[in-house]
Every structure is written in structure tokens, then in C-alpha cells.
Amino acid sequence: MPHTLYDKLWASHVVHEEPDGTALVYIDRHLVHEVTSPQAFEGLRMAARRPWRERSIVATADHNTPTTHWDRGIEDPISRQQVETLDANIREFGALAYFPFRDGRQGIVHVIGPEQGATLPGMTVVCGDSHTSTHGAFACLAQGIGTSEVEHVLATQCLLQKKSRNMLVEVAGALQEGVSAKDIALAVIGRIGTAGGTGYAIEYGGEAIRALSMEGRMTLCNMAIEAGARCGLVGADEVTVDYVRGRPFAPRGEMWEQAVSYWKTLNSDEGAAFDQVVRLDACAIEPQVTWGTSPEMVTSIGGVVPDPAREPDPVRREGMARALRYMGLAPGTPMCEIPIDKVFIGSCTNSRIEDLRAAAMVVEGRRVADNVRQALVVPGSGLVKRQAEEEGLDQVFRAAGFEWREPGCSMCLAMNADRLEPGERCASTSNRNFEGRQGAGGRTHLVSPQMAAAAAIVGRFADVRALL
Amino acid sequence: MRPFTILDGLVAPLDRANVDTDAIIPKQFLKSIKRSGFGPNLFDEWRYLDVGQPRYQGAQILLTRSNFGCGSSREHAPWALDDFGFRAIVGESFADIFFNNCFKNGLLPVVLPAAEIDALFALVEVTPGFRLRVDLPNQVVVRPDGHVIAFDIDAFRKECLIHGLDDIGLSLRHADKIRAFEERRRAEQPWLFA
Numbered sequence: 001m002p003h004t005l006y007d008k009l010w011a012s013h014v015v016h017e018e019p020d021g022t023a024l025v026y027i028d029r030h031l032v033h034e035v036t037s038p039q040a041f042e043g044l045r046m047a048a049r050r051p052w053r054e055r056s057i058v059a060t061a062d063h064n065t066p067t068t069h070w071d072r073g074i075e076d077p078i079s080r081q082q083v084e085t086l087d088a089n090i091r092e093f094g095a096l097a098y099f100p101f102r103d104g105r106q107g108i109v110h111v112i113g114p115e116q117g118a119t120l121p122g123m124t125v126v127c128g129d130s131h132t133s134t135h136g137a138f139a140c141l142a143q144g145i146g147t148s149e150v151e152h153v154l155a156t157q158c159l160l161q162k163k164s165r166n167m168l169v170e171v172a173g174a175l176q177e178g179v180s181a182k183d184i185a186l187a188v189i190g191r192i193g194t195a196g197g198t199g200y201a202i203e204y205g206g207e208a209i210r211a212l213s214m215e216g217r218m219t220l221c222n223m224a225i226e227a228g229a230r231c232g233l234v235g236a237d238e239v240t241v242d243y244v245r246g247r248p249f250a251p252r253g254e255m256w257e258q259a260v261s262y263w264k265t266l267n268s269d270e271g272a273a274f275d276q277v278v279r280l281d282a283c284a285i286e287p288q289v290t291w292g293t294s295p296e297m298v299t300s301i302g303g304v305v306p307d308p309a310r311e312p313d314p315v316r317r318e319g320m321a322r323a324l325r326y327m328g329l330a331p332g333t334p335m336c337e338i339p340i341d342k343v344f345i346g347s348c349t350n351s352r353i354e355d356l357r358a359a360a361m362v363v364e365g366r367r368v369a370d371n372v373r374q375a376l377v378v379p380g381s382g383l384v385k386r387q388a389e390e391e392g393l394d395q396v397f398r399a400a401g402f403e404w405r406e407p408g409c410s411m412c413l414a415m416n417a418d419r420l421e422p423g424e425r426c427a428s429t430s431n432r433n434f435e436g437r438q439g440a441g442g443r444t445h446l447v448s449p450q451m452a453a454a455a456a457i458v459g460r461f462a463d464v465r466a467l468l
Numbered sequence: 469m470r471p472f473t474i475l476d477g478l479v480a481p482l483d484r485a486n487v488d489t490d491a492i493i494p495k496q497f498l499k500s501i502k503r504s505g506f507g508p509n510l511f512d513e514w515r516y517l518d519v520g521q522p523r524y525q526g527a528q529i530l531l532t533r534s535n536f537g538c539g540s541s542r543e544h545a546p547w548a549l550d551d552f553g554f555r556a557i558v559g560e561s562f563a564d565i566f567f568n569n570c571f572k573n574g575l576l577p578v579v580l581p582a583a584e585i586d587a588l589f590a591l592v593e594v595t596p597g598f599r600l601r602v603d604l605p606n607q608v609v610v611r612p613d614g615h616v617i618a619f620d621i622d623a624f625r626k627e628c629l630i631h632g633l634d635d636i637g638l639s640l641r642h643a644d645k646i647r648a649f650e651e652r653r654r655a656e657q658p659w660l661f662a
Contacts (some may be wrong), residue, residue, distance in 0.1 A: 015649045016642045022624040024639055026649055028660050036542065038501035047636070052646070055661070064499070078499040085501050123660065130541040130565060144565055146543035147503075148572035148635070156639040158646060161568070162622065194486060195535040198564055228538065230564050251659035259659045294486050315485050315533055322484075413495050413540075432539060434490040436512070 002269035004166045005235050006201040009141035009266075013124050015158055024158040025141075028123040032059035032095070032150070033109045034086040035415070036128030040151035041089040052157035054094035058118045061086055061101045062108045063415045067378050067405035070102055079416065093154075097249070107381020107407040110134040110348035114218065115383055117247025121236045121263040126153055131348045131431065132231075133224040137217035138244070139236040139266035141201075144225060164230065165275040167200040168268075171208035173282040178465035180358065181216035182350060182429070182448035184208065184280070185223035186288035190298040192278060197229030200276065203268060204234050208282035214243040215354035222349045223431055226295040235267035289335050289461050290433045290446040292323035297433070299335060301451070301463045307331035326435055327443050328423065335461050338445075342426040343368075343375040343402075343456040344438070345449055347412035350429035351380030355449040356388050359429075360396040362453035362467055368401035369459025375402045376418065378410040402456070414439045427455035470574035471632030475555050475602045477528030480519040481592045482511075487532060488539035489566060493548040506544055507551030529600050531588055532559040536577075537566025546573045556602045558609065560585045571625050572635065578602060578609060578619050604630060 003011075016024040037059075044051070051057065064079035066072075074080040083101055090098045097118065099106040105116070110131050113119040125135045125142035128150040135142035145159065153159055169188055184204075189196075202224045204217070212220065217234045224232025234240075241260055244250050251259045286300035297320070299306070308320035308331065324331065329338070345351070345359050356379065368375045377397050379385035385407055388394055394404045411418040412430035420426050420442025429452050430437075433444040447455065454464035497509040511519065519527065530549065536559045537545060546569045549557065556576040570577045580588075591611070592598045601610040604626060609617045628635065639646075654661045 016645050018624045020623040022622060024642060024646070026646070026653065035498055039503045039543075042501070049636075053650070082499055082501060120660070122657070128541060128543075130539065144541040146541055146546075146565060146569035146572060148543060148569065152636050152639065155636045156643075156646060157650070158639055160635055160639060194538055195561060195563070198535070198561065225539075225565075228535070228563060249662075251662065255659045255662070259657070262657065294488075315483075318483075319485055413490075415495050415498065432488070432490065434488045434539060436494055437490050440494070440496075 002272040004268040004272040004274060005139060005203055005233050005266060006141070006166055009122070009124070010163055013141065021162050022160060023162065024160060025124060027126050027153050027157055027159055028056060029058065029118060029125045030056045030153050031109050031113055031125065031127035031132065032057055033063060033129060034061045034082045035063045036147050037089065037150055038082065038085045039147050040154060041093060043151040044154055049155045051093050051154045055096045056157065057095040058097045058113060058116070059086065059090050059095050060099040060106050060109050060112055063409045063413065065101050065408040066416050067408050067410050067418055070406055074101065104382045107384065108348045108351060108409055110222065111352060111380030111384065114138065115247070115381055117244055117250035120244060120250065121240055121266050126159060130225045131222050133229070134218050134222040134348055136221040136224065136232040137214060137234050138240055139233060139263070141231060143230045164201045165199055167197060167202045167229070167276045167278065168274040169202055169204050169278045170206040171204065171280045171282050172206045173208060174211065175208055175282045175285065176465070178450060178468050179285055179287055180448045180450065181212055181219040183285050183288045185220050186290065186295065186298045186446060187280060187285045188278065189223065189227045189295045191280070192227055194226060194294055194296045195228045197224060197227035200229050201231045201233060202227065202229040204232060209234060210237065213354055214239060215352040218352065219349055226431055236263045287448065287451050287464055289451065291327065291329060291335065292320065293326055293433055293435050295433060295446060297323055301335055301461060303335055305329045305331055305333045336463065337460060339371055339460040340427050340455050341373050341424040342420060343372060343452050344411045344426055344428040344430060345376065345452050346378030346380070346410050347430035348380065349431045350449050351378060351384065353384050353387050355429065356384070356393050359449040359453040360393045362450050362464055363400045363402070363457065364396050366400055366457045368456045371459045372456055375456045376405055376411060377402050378405045379407045381407050411438050413437060427452045427461065469632045469634055472555065472574055472576050472604055472629045474604065475528060476599060477555060478524065478526055479529045479531050479592050479598050479600050480524035480527035481589055482518045482530060482532045483589055485533040486535045486538055489537055489542050489545040490539055492537065492545040493542065498542060498544050503547050504551060506548035510548040510552040523596060526553065528553055528555045529602065530554050530557045531592060532557060533585065534560040536562050538563035541565045543569045546570050546575050550575055558588070558600070571629060574629065574632065576602065576604060576629060580609065580617055580619060584617050
């Protein structure tokens with residue numbers, strides 16, 4: 001019987017199954033950061049338990065770390081305590097690798113896992129962070145978990161869960177110039193909604209997905225959770241293998257050959273059955289911009305702010321009206337007439353080298369518009385930052401009036417000092433436009449790196465295709 | 469873990485769909501390294517609009533719409549709900565990670581059909597002190613007028629919740645199986661253990 005990629009990954013990791021289907025699933029890689037782990041380590045300590053396999057752990061501090069003045073350390077005392085607690089926990093319990101604050105390889109956990117080769121095809125990957133779905137780009141069963149589950153994985157090396165259903169999102173054809181993986185992700189969410197993937201593992205397939213780089217596939221899988229799915233998946237191919245080759249924790253020599261021949265099997269079989277199939281045509285996808293306070297509230301750059309009065313469902317209508325009040329937008333306003341105050345290029349969705357190159361291509365030789373108060377570029381990791389500097393991208397951004405920062409989660413969720421002030425409107429390459437996500441009262445519009453760059457230059461949302 | 473069997477509690481409504489975990493507990497309150505103390509910041513400023521009104525003081529059941537708990541995996545969301553006093557959340561649907569996190573904290577998420585949820589919102593609106601009886605062993609929600617609504621729950625989760633069982637302790641009963649699995653994996657895919 002033909003199997004989906006998800007079926008294969010699931011079957012190869014089940015240790016034990018209860019009569020109702022609840023299973024113990026073995027975990028190969030456990031990524032850890034400072035916000036969701038302290039209570040888990042504390043639980044372990046209180047029960048006098050040790051990690052089952054500490055060499056499955058790769059840790060970093062990313063959510064709370066500042067992106068400027070690293071010489072001053074972490075000035076916010078509560079943020080500092082959280083980061084120091086992680087330092088102490090890793091010292092006490094151990095890890096395969098730890099990239100602490102100010103290490104040259106530190107960065108957003110979902111950027112450094114793949115970058116270090118700590119994420120490998122065929123693995124089960126967990127992290128106390130919903131965007132763990134990112135790693136599914138490597139044909140991994142990668143899922144975000146809660147803190148109790150973090151403790152459970154630390155103590156047992158397993159996750160307790162039931163199998164999800166299979167969804168295939170098939171994107172045929174080729175993307176237009178100026179349209180990226182981020183636009184596919186948003187278009188999919190616009191189609192199926194933020195609960196459309198609930199209970200499913202979403203596999204992305206089709207010509208347009210095969211044509212994406214690993215960075216693009218990570219962007220796409222990153223936002224599977226925004227469609228409600230705990231994991232996103234892309235089958236393994238040459239692009240996957242080429243990315244992994246030579247990374248610090250990737251296998252070498254004979255073991256490499258052995259691994260690659262296994263990885264090649266990590267694709268859905270011809271004729272495998274999916275519970276649901278969603279089909280999109282790549283060439284019909286336009287650059288996307290969100291207008292509301294949920295990623296499903298999205299339209300294309302040529303679109304207008306929708307009118308709640310035309311929504312028949314009363315709960316949805318009220319939700320739209322509330323979102324427009326929060327966002328300070330009137331129905332019917334063309335998206336390209338909405339002026340912005342800030343720009344954020346970064347986050348686990350879009351802070352990799354390719355994202356920065358794409359944005360720099362738009363920015364080069366231009367200036368950030370006068371009405372834009374702040375335009376930030378926050379690389380995803382120390383290594384991304386260094387690479388970008390070697391390519392001179394930092395100079396392109398700085399010359400245009402962007403600030404070039406140290407790596408971290410930064411303004412995606414504003415746990416550090418980078419945030420929106422009440423009422424400020426931001427073109428952001430992050431993943432969530434929820435109320436207050438980037439700062440209390442802040443107004444977030446999700447876009448691709450090139451669309452964020454275009455908005456910075458024009459001072460309002462603009463079709464990047466006219467600037468390329 | 470605190471067991472959950474039968475709860476007779478006051479109901480507070482939150483008439484919105486897609487309530488995300490950033491709204492349940494905003495990130496400025498996530499910096500604690502403890503599990504407790506999040507209740508006072510539950511729903512932040514929203515609280516004064518809905519569930520924080522005096523008539524809902526002491527509510528143990530939260531009534532909501534679809535896709536409750538979407539977004540971030542932060543377990544601080546169920547911790548905050550629990551700390552505030554909620555023991556059950558009745559809604560049309562829940563986001564996966566949040567749903568899962570509830571069970572780890574003795575909090576019961578109950579999924580009911582949309583028409584029943586509509587009716588409950590209408591009743592809460594017009595009935596001061598509106599209560600519900602959530603009976604986990606029998607898998608029913610009972611309205612004060614005697615109307616009984618059945619709900620589904622995984623057998624394993626139900627058992628754990630009723631007896632307040634600790635997941636880790638349960639899983640470690642299979643430690644030998646985990647070890648055997650691990651050894652096999654180490655032999656077949658040695659690069660994962662390098």
C-alpha cells in the first residue's frame with residue numbers, strides 16, 4: 001500500500017500504542033530555548049529525573065536577547081534571569097550543543113537547527129515553540145509542543161500523541177518574479193483559514209514547491225502552524241541533500257552515504273491517499289499583504305480592505321469589524337494606499353540569507369521613505385549575519401537607512417526592546433499579526449521580505465514587481 | 469495532576485472566534501520561570517470587556533467559539549486560565565497544541581456542535597448566574613433546564629484526567645520498550661546518535 005511521507009515518519013517512530021491510538025513517539029532532536037523550558041527543567045529537578053538522552057538536545061537563547069549593544073549584556077532583569085536560567089539548566093543537565101547569548105553561532109532556534117545540521121531528514125524534531133513546523137522542510141516530523149511536553153520529552157525521549165490526518169497542498173506551475181514562499185504560505189492560509197489544517201499534517205508538493213530552495217521551504221513549513229497544522233512537510237530531494245552536506249552535525253564519510261540513501265525514501269509514494277487535497281496555481285499567486293489581526297485576513301497587493309458588511313456569517317463579520325477597528329482601516333481602502341511607520345525584516349519565517357539577499361535586491365541604490373520611522377533588519381543567526389556582511393548586504397541596508405541588528409526573535413514577538421508603539425503600523429516579514437503581537441496596540445501587516453523592502457522604500461505597501 | 473471528574477460551575481462568555489494564545493496571555497507576561505502567577509494577566513485588557521465583568525466573578529467554565537487557543541504553543545495560556553480559576557473551556561473547536569496543553573494541567577476542553585454553542589451564548593446572555601454541569605465520566609454537559617449535550621474525548625486522555633495521572637510516570641512504565649526502540653534505531657541510523 002502506498003504511504004504518505006507523514007505516514008512513514010510516524011510509523012518509523014512509534015514505540016508503543018494504546019488501544020485508542022494514543023502513541024509514544026520517539027524523539028530524535030529536542031530544540032530548547034529560554035522561554036518555554038525553565039518550568040520543564042524545574043519539573044525534572046523536582047522529580048529527581050535526568051534527561052533520557054541529553055545528546056538529543058540543542059539549545060539557544062533567542063526570544064529575549066537584545067539586538068543592539070551586546071557589550072552591555074541583557075539590561076532587562078527579568079529577561080536576563082530567563083536567559084541565565086537556561087545557561088544554568090544546560091550546565092546542570094547537558095546538551096549536544098548550546099549556543100548561548102553572544103556566541104557567534106547563536107540565533108533563532110529554527111534558523112540554527114538546520115544551519116548546524118542538527119536538523120536532519122527523517123528525524124522527529126520537537127521544541128517548545130509552535131514554529132518548530134519549520135523543520136518539516138527537511139522531511140522531518142517536526143512539531144511545536146507545550147512545556148509539560150518538553151518535560152515529558154526530556155524525561156522519556158518520547159511524545160505522547162495521536163496520529164494526525166494527511167493533507168496535501170499542491171502548488172502547480174512556477175511563481176512569478178517577486179512572488180515568494182511567503183506569498184504561497186499566506187495564500188494557502190487565505191484559502192483554508194487558520195483552522196483549516198487543525199488535526200492535519202500538511203505536506204506541500206507540486207512543481208512550485210520542488211523549485212523552492214531550502215530557505216523557501218522552511219518559510220512555507222514555518223507557517224503551517226498558522227494554518228492550524230502542527231507540522232508541515234516537504235519531501236526530500238537533491239535540494240535537501242545539498243543543503244545538509246558539510247554542516248557541522250551532518251553525518252560524514254560512509255555514514256553520509258548510508259544516510260543519503262535512506263533520506264531518498266522520504267517522499268510520499270505515488271498514489272498515496274490524502275484525507276484532503278488543496279490545489280493552487282503558482283502563477284496566479286500575487287504578492288500578499290494581511291489587513292487584519294489573523295493571518296487568514298489576507299489579500300493581494302492589488303486588493304482592497306474588505307467590507308465586513310458583506311460577510312454573511314455573524315461571528316466572522318464581528319471578527320472582521322473588530323480587526324478593522326484595531327488596525328485603523330476603512331473598508332474599500334486599496335492596500336497600496338496604506339502608509340506604514342516601521343519595517344521589520346527578520347523572524348524564524350524570513351531571516352535567512354536568501355531572505356536578506358532578496359530584500360537587499362529591492363533596497364539597493366534606494367532610500368527608506370521619510371515617513372518610515374524605523375526599518376530593522378534582524379538576521380536569523382550570527383552565521384547568517386556574518387555571511388550577509390561578507391556579501392556586503394549590511395552595507396546595502398545601512399546605506400538605504402535600515403538598521404542592521406544582532407540576531408534573535410526581536411520584533412516578531414517583542415519580548416526584547418524591539419517593539420511597535422501603540423497605533424504604529426508595520427510591514428513585517430514575521431508570521432503573526434495578532435493584536436499586540438509586536439507591541440501593545442501595534443498594527444502588523446505580514447508580507448514577504450521583498451514586499452517589506454518595497455514598503456520601506458515607497459513608505460506604503462507597494463507591488464514589489466514594479467521595483468524589480 | 470489535579471483530577472477532573474464532575475464540575476458544576478458558573479459560565480463566563482468570550483464571544484469571539486480564533487482567540488489566540490497571545491491574547492490569552494501576552495508575551496510581556498511570559499518572562500516568569502514559574503508555572504503560577506499568570507492569572508492576573510489573563511486576557512490582559514480584554515478581560516474588562518467580557519469575562520472580567522462582576523457578574524462572571526468566580527466563573528470556572530469559559531464559553532467560547534471556534535479555533536480557541538491558536539498561535540503560539542505557550543503553556544502559559546492554560547496556566548493563566550487555570551490560575552484565574554477556569555477548570556473547563558467549552559467551545560466549537562480548539563487549536564491542536566493548546567488543546568493538548570490543557571490536558572497536561574487538569575483543564576478540560578470540551579468541543580460541542582456550533583448550534584449548541586450558539587444556544588449557550590444566548591442563554592448566558594439572558595440568565596444571570598448561568599451555570600453548566602460538565603460530567604467527564606459520562607461525557608456530557610448538562611444545562612440548568614435539563615438539556616443534555618454529549619461530547620467526545622479520547623479514552624486515554626479521559627482516564628488520565630479522571631485519575632489525575634502523571635504522563636511521565638505512565639510513559640516510563642514503557643522504559644524498556646523505549647530503550648529497545650532506541651537501540652534498534654542506533655543500529656539502523658547511527659548518524660542520529662553521533
